[in-house]
Amino acid sequence: MNPFISRSFYGVINYVTALISMASPWLFGFAHVGGASLFLPITIGWVQLIMAIFSNNSHGFIKIFPMPTHNVLDAFSGFILAVSPFLYGFAFIENGVFLPHLLIGLTFLIAGVFTHGSPFVNEEAHQEVVGWDNH
Incomplete structure (x- = not known):
C-alpha cells in the first residue's frame, strides 16, 4: 500500500476531525438519542484531540507521543x-x-492507515510499534 496523506495534512485532519467528532451529536442532531451514539464520538474525539496535541509531528504542541503509535490508535478508534452504530x-x-459515526470513523481509519510513516505502510514504523526486530 502506498501512503498518500502527508504528515502535515494528517495533523490538520486530526484536529478538525477530532473537533467535529466531539460536536457531532449536536451538529448532526442525534444528541437526544443518548447512550453509545452520544458517548463514543465525544470520547473518541477527546482522545484524538489529546493525542494530536501530544503527537511528535509538525502540528503537535508537546511532541512526546510517537506518530506510529498514534496512527495505530487512530485506525483502531476509527x-x-x-x-x-451496528x-x-x-x-x-x-x-x-x-x-x-461511519464517516468520522472512516476518516480516522483512513488517516491512520495511509499517512506517510504509518506502521501499516512502513516496515520500520511497524517494528517500532510492535517492539521487536527481525535481526
Whole structure:
C-alpha cells in the first residue's frame, strides 16, 4: 500500500476531525438519542484531540507521543467508531444516526492507515510499534 496523506495534512485532519467528532451529536442532531451514539464520538474525539496535541509531528504542541503509535490508535478508534452504530444497535433508530459515526470513523481509519510513516505502510514504523526486530 502506498501512503498518500502527508504528515502535515494528517495533523490538520486530526484536529478538525477530532473537533467535529466531539460536536457531532449536536451538529448532526442525534444528541437526544443518548447512550453509545452520544458517548463514543465525544470520547473518541477527546482522545484524538489529546493525542494530536501530544503527537511528535509538525502540528503537535508537546511532541512526546510517537506518530506510529498514534496512527495505530487512530485506525483502531476509527474502526470502533465506524462499526459502533451496528455494534450497539442504534444504526436505524432514526434516519441518518449512523452516518456521522461511519464517516468520522472512516476518516480516522483512513488517516491512520495511509499517512506517510504509518506502521501499516512502513516496515520500520511497524517494528517500532510492535517492539521487536527481525535481526
